Each structure stands twice: as structure tokens, then as C-alpha cells.
Amino acid sequence: MPDAPESADATDDAADDGIEAGVDRPGGSGLGAAAGAESPGAPDRVAMRVWRGDPGGGEFAEYELAAQDGEVVLDVIHRLQATDAPDLACRWNCKAGKCGSCSAEINGRPRLMCMTRMDELPEGPVTVAPMRTFPIIKDLVTDVSFNYEVAKTVPAFSPVPEPPDGYRMQQVDIERGQEFRKCIECFLCQDVCHVIRDHEENKPRYAGPRFFIRFAELEMHPLDTNDRRELVRQKGGLGMCNITKCCTEVCPEHIKITDNAIIPMKERVVDAAYDPIGWLGRTIMRRHKRSAEEAAAGGQ
Amino acid sequence: MTTVEEATVTAVEISGTRGGPDVPTLRRDGWWVQPLVSATILIAFVVYSTWAAFVNKEYFVGTASHRDLLSPFYSPCLVASCVPGSHPATVITWWTISPALLILIFPLGFRLTCYYYRRAYYRSIWLSPPNCAVADAHSSYSGETRFPLILQNAHRWFFYFGLILNVILTIDAVEAFREPGLGIGVSVGTLVLCVNAVLLWLYSLSCHSCRHLCGGQVKSFSKHPIRHKLWKLVTPLNAHHMKFAWASLIFVALTDLYVRLVASGTIPDHRLF
Numbered sequence: 001m002p003d004a005p006e007s008a009d010a011t012d013d014a015a016d017d018g019i020e021a022g023v024d025r026p027g028g029s030g031l032g033a034a035a036g037a038e039s040p041g042a043p044d045r046v047a048m049r050v051w052r053g054d055p056g057g058g059e060f061a062e063y064e065l066a067a068q069d070g071e072v073v074l075d076v077i078h079r080l081q082a083t084d085a086p087d088l089a090c091r092w093n094c095k096a097g098k099c100g101s102c103s104a105e106i107n108g109r110p111r112l113m114c115m116t117r118m119d120e121l122p123e124g125p126v127t128v129a130p131m132r133t134f135p136i137i138k139d140l141v142t143d144v145s146f147n148y149e150v151a152k153t154v155p156a157f158s159p160v161p162e163p164p165d166g167y168r169m170q171q172v173d174i175e176r177g178q179e180f181r182k183c184i185e186c187f188l189c190q191d192v193c194h195v196i197r198d199h200e201e202n203k204p205r206y207a208g209p210r211f212f213i214r215f216a217e218l219e220m221h222p223l224d225t226n227d228r229r230e231l232v233r234q235k236g237g238l239g240m241c242n243i244t245k246c247c248t249e250v251c252p253e254h255i256k257i258t259d260n261a262i263i264p265m266k267e268r269v270v271d272a273a274y275d276p277i278g279w280l281g282r283t284i285m286r287r288h289k290r291s292a293e294e295a296a297a298g299g300q
Numbered sequence: 301m302t303t304v305e306e307a308t309v310t311a312v313e314i315s316g317t318r319g320g321p322d323v324p325t326l327r328r329d330g331w332w333v334q335p336l337v338s339a340t341i342l343i344a345f346v347v348y349s350t351w352a353a354f355v356n357k358e359y360f361v362g363t364a365s366h367r368d369l370l371s372p373f374y375s376p377c378l379v380a381s382c383v384p385g386s387h388p389a390t391v392i393t394w395w396t397i398s399p400a401l402l403i404l405i406f407p408l409g410f411r412l413t414c415y416y417y418r419r420a421y422y423r424s425i426w427l428s429p430p431n432c433a434v435a436d437a438h439s440s441y442s443g444e445t446r447f448p449l450i451l452q453n454a455h456r457w458f459f460y461f462g463l464i465l466n467v468i469l470t471i472d473a474v475e476a477f478r479e480p481g482l483g484i485g486v487s488v489g490t491l492v493l494c495v496n497a498v499l500l501w502l503y504s505l506s507c508h509s510c511r512h513l514c515g516g517q518v519k520s521f522s523k524h525p526i527r528h529k530l531w532k533l534v535t536p537l538n539a540h541h542m543k544f545a546w547a548s549l550i551f552v553a554l555t556d557l558y559v560r561l562v563a564s565g566t567i568p569d570h571r572l573f
Contacts (some may be wrong), residue, residue: 013408055317055321060321105320107328109327109433110432127326129321129326131319132318132319132320135318136317136318136319136320141319143316170522172521173521182351192432194429194441198441199441203440221519222519237445240441240443240445240448241443241444243422244429244432246424246433249432258468259539264512266415266453267512268512270455274454276452
């Protein structure tokens with residue numbers, strides 16, 4: 001059974017934040033009681049190892065608190081904030097896996113805290129650390145502005161002039177791009193990508209998986225006129241990716257980043273830069289391939 | 301109160317002090333199992349295929365055994381030193397070492413540059429990284445931007461050669477139904493060669509380059525309906541590329557082993573009907 005006083009505190013404080021704490025109370029009723037019902041054989045307590053620190057350093061702090069059914073890691077972090085660690089910093093927003101705010105590394109794996117159920121984790125202390133790839137601000141909060149800087153370097157959608165009867169597209173033409181629009185910008189793919197995770201010196205010349213899907217989305221758009229292949233090869237660092245598929249493994253939206261975006265982009269780059277038949281075809285047909293600079297400038 | 305207009309743009313810190321402990325990984329699961337299994341199978345295949353390629357004997361079961369079974373490692377057998385009956389009329393006379401070495405460069409190149417195998421051996425052999433969120437074993441990294449790894453971009457050329465070899469191995473499988481002196485029949489060897497050919501086709505057609513060349517490279521599917529249909533045909537196969545890669549790799553070695561065991565008289569090739 002959960003520890004009654006601690007659970008009660010958590011409920012009160014969490015309720016102030018609009019959180020359904022789901023505390024098990026004997027004889028209770030309603031949603032909270034239902035969610036808090038104990039499963040047979042479930043552990044009574046959960047042990048947490050949470051990174052506490054800032055740019056000056058840090059260490060894992062260990063906590064133990066009552067187990068509650070149906071909780072996700074973010075719930076436990078909120079209960080910690082409400083009880084033992086009121087100054088614990090963590091970024092979150094929707095708690096529904098759609099805002100991409102609560103990215104962290106749970107037991108060493110990049111995941112959304114709000115989408116990671118406690119009961120699916122193995123027994124033993126649950127380790128929660130900030131994303132490794134980005135500079136730490138405090139505790140579980142990192143500075144992800146690297147990604148916003150990269151985003152500025154991706155030339156925007158550059159459509160053909162609007163015809164008199166307006167733009168029309170067929171569903172079959174937009175299906176590929178729609179998958180990439182599911183991205184919630186949690187940056188877990190950027191975090192897990194070893195190109196920048198383990199080699200920070202690559203950051204200035206590597207866009208990363210999140211932006212490769214942006215490049216792919218634009219390149220596959222039937223109305224777009226820009227040709228970003230040289231740009232993504234020379235400046236975006238597409239060749240740095242060695243397709244180990246970790247980005248696909250961690251994507252909470254299950255976007256097939258490697259198979260549907262990165263590899264198709266690599267193949268398009270081969271068309272543009274490494275295929276002699278492609279070169280011959282462009283030369284004979286006098287088709288112009290945009291340089292990285294022309295692509296970066298955008299426009300038609 | 302600060303308004304949007306008053307807000308100043310702060311400099312972005314791309315690098316900075318990282319959070320979390322400075323350890324290779326915080327993972328507690330068996331992350332090492334997958335690269336270990338991959339490395340074991342890949343190394344075993346390389347060792348076996350190297351031996352099989354250099355041994356230069358017992359790769360063909362011919363008329364004397366009422367069979368027409370040729371190992372995929374030696375097909376097409378194009379040099380003059382090939383076992384009689386195993387090669388076509390036109391042969392290369394200046395090649396004096398094992399005929400397998402002339403052929404294997406193409407399937408080897410196809411698999412080495414394959415997007416799936418790249419993932420497998422970058423993780424399991426090169427440890428870059430060994431698994432997700434496990435530290436890269438190398439202190440510097442330039443990916444596939446320099447020689448020799450920039451040659452990975454030649455994958456589609458090996459794909460083309462791979463298709464030619466698939467056609468030849470399919471012909472071998474069809475010829476395996478021919479049992480000299482007995483007529484047409486089906487033996488275990490026939491089935492082995494047929495399964496091998498099917499797996500190699502599935503592996504080739506599920507290739508990412510194949511998917512791209514079929515239709516992935518077009519911007520507008522509605523303007524290229526045939527290419528869209530082709531793309532839709534190979535896309536479901538592409539989703540299983542990893543399975544086909546492993547199955548075809550293991551089975552092509554088993555096919556060679558089977559032919560070798562029959563050719564050496566170690567086991568008989570049972571006629572089924």
C-alpha cells in the first residue's frame with residue numbers, strides 16, 4: 001500500500017497543477033481511486049535516481065516514494081516536486097506526448113517522460129537524466145536552441161506561382177510528407193544521434209535527423225521549386241549520418257526517419273553528386289543543379 | 301512588463317556543459333546482445349565465405365551424380381579452370397586463381413554498401429555507436445564524407461550487378477530441376493537452390509536503392525503513376541529488408557555448404573520426386 005501521508009500531499013499539490021494524481025485511498029471512488037488501484041504483485045515503492053545539477057556540475061539524487069498504478073515517469077517527477085524536491089526543474093507541457101517538452105533519458109534511453117509508464121520499466125531504481133546532447137540549464141532541463149539555429153538554415157517552402165484556380169494537390173502526392181509533419185520536435189532523435197551526441201565538434205556542420213526529415217519533406221513536396229540536395233550534402237552533413245537508425249528507434253511519433261527520410265535523401269544526393277549517369281543526363285538535357293548557396297538563398 | 305518588442309535576442313549556446321554523468325551509457329538493459337549477435341554472424345559468414353572462395357573445389361555436382369547443382373559462390377563460373385559442366389561456353393582464360401573471387405566482389409560490394417548492413421556493422425564491428433545512447437568507441441568521426449566510406453554511395457551500382465547475378469542464380473535454380481540421365485526431377489538440392497534464389501530476389505527488391513529507383517526519386521507521384529505503382533510494390537518489401545538481409549546471407553552460405561557436402565560425397569542429394 002502507498003504511504004498515506006506522502007500520497008495525500010502529492011495529491012493536493014498535484015491537483016493544484018491540474019494533475020490527476022490517481023492516489024489509492026481505501027474506500028475511495030471516482031477516477032483517482034480507479035487509477036490508483038493496486039495490481040497484485042506490483043511493487044509498493046519506487047526508487048528514483050534523478051540528475052540534479054546545473055552547468056557547474058551535478059549528481060544523481062536518490063528518492064523513494066510510494067508506487068501508484070498507471071503512472072508515467074513524469075507523474076513521479078511531479079510527485080517528487082510536490083514532496084521531496086520542490087526545486088527540481090523539469091520541462092513539460094501537455095503530458096500527452098504531443099508537445100515534445102519532457103524529453104529525458106530514462107534508464108539511459110531517450111524517451112518522453114509523459115509516455116513512459118513506470119510499470120513497463122524493469123525493477124530497480126529508475127534513472128532519469130537530462131538529454132546528453134544539449135547543454136544543461138538545470139536538473140532535467142536542457143538548452144535545445146541548437147535545433148532552432150539549425151531550423152533557420154533550412155530554406156523555407158518555395159512553391160511554384162499560384163495558378164489562377166489556386167493550388168491543387170492530390171492525396172497521393174502529399175502522403176509521404178504527411179508522415180514527417182507528425183514531428184513534435186521533442187529532439188530525442190537529435191539527442192540520440194551519436195554524430196553530435198558523442199562528437200560535439202560536428203554540431204556546426206550537421207543538421208541532424210529532425211532536420212533531415214524537414215529537408216525530405218520539402219524535397220518530396222510536389223509544389224516546391226528549390227533543390228536542396230547540394231545544400232544538405234555540403235552544409236547539412238547528410239554524409240555524416242551512418243544510418244544506425246537510433247533516431248527511428250527513439251521517435252515517439254514512430255516516424256520512420258531513416259527509411260523514409262534520411263535514406264531517400266541520401267539516394268537523392270547520390271542522384272545529384274555521385275551518379276555519373278545522373279551527371280550525363282543533366283549535361284545532355286541541360287538541367288541545372290542548384291548549388292548549396294543557391295539553395296540556401298531559396299526562391300524559384 | 302516586458303513586451304515582445306522589448307525582448308532582446310540572446311545568443312544561442314550551441315556547445316556548453318552537458319548534464320548527466322560522464323559515463324559511456326546509463327542503459328541497464330542488455331544493449332550489447334544485439335551487436336554481439338550481429339558481429340558473430342557477420343564474422344562467421346566472412347570466415348566461411350573466404351574459405352569457400354579460396355578452396356576452389358567441390359562446388360559443383362554434375363552429370364556423374366545425375367545432378368546439376370552449382371554453388372552460388374561460384375556462379376557464374378567463367379574461368380577456364382572451372383569444373384567441366386559448371387561453366388558456359390565463353391570463359392576467361394587469363395584468370396588463374398579461384399573463379400569465386402571473380403564473382404564474389406559484386407555480392408560482397410552489394411552487401412557491404414547496403415543500408416541495412418551498414419547499420420549492422422557500424423554498430424557491431426566498428427562500434428560507432430555499439431547501440432543507441434551508448435558512447436561511440438572512436439574519438440573522432442567524419443561519417444561517410446571521406447574516402448573510403450564515401451564509396452558507400454556506389455550502392456546502386458552494386459545493386460545493378462546484383463540483379464544480373466540474381467538472374468543467373470535463378471537460371472541455376474531452374475537448371476537444378478534437370479537431372480542428367482534421369483530427366484526432370486526435384487531433389488533437396490533443387491529446393492535449396494530455389495529458396496536461395498527467392499531469398500536473394502527478396503533481398504534485392506527490398507533494397508532502399510531499388511525503392512528509390514522505382515519511384516522514390518520523383519517529386520509528384522500523380523504525374524508518374526507507373527513509378528508510383530512500382531514504389532508501392534517494393535515499399536512493403538523494404539519494410540522487411542533487415543529480415544531478407546539476414547535470411548539471404550545465412551541461406552546463401554548454407555546453399556554453398558549443401559552443394560559442397562553433396563559434391564564431396566559426405567551426404568547424398570535425396571530425390572523427392
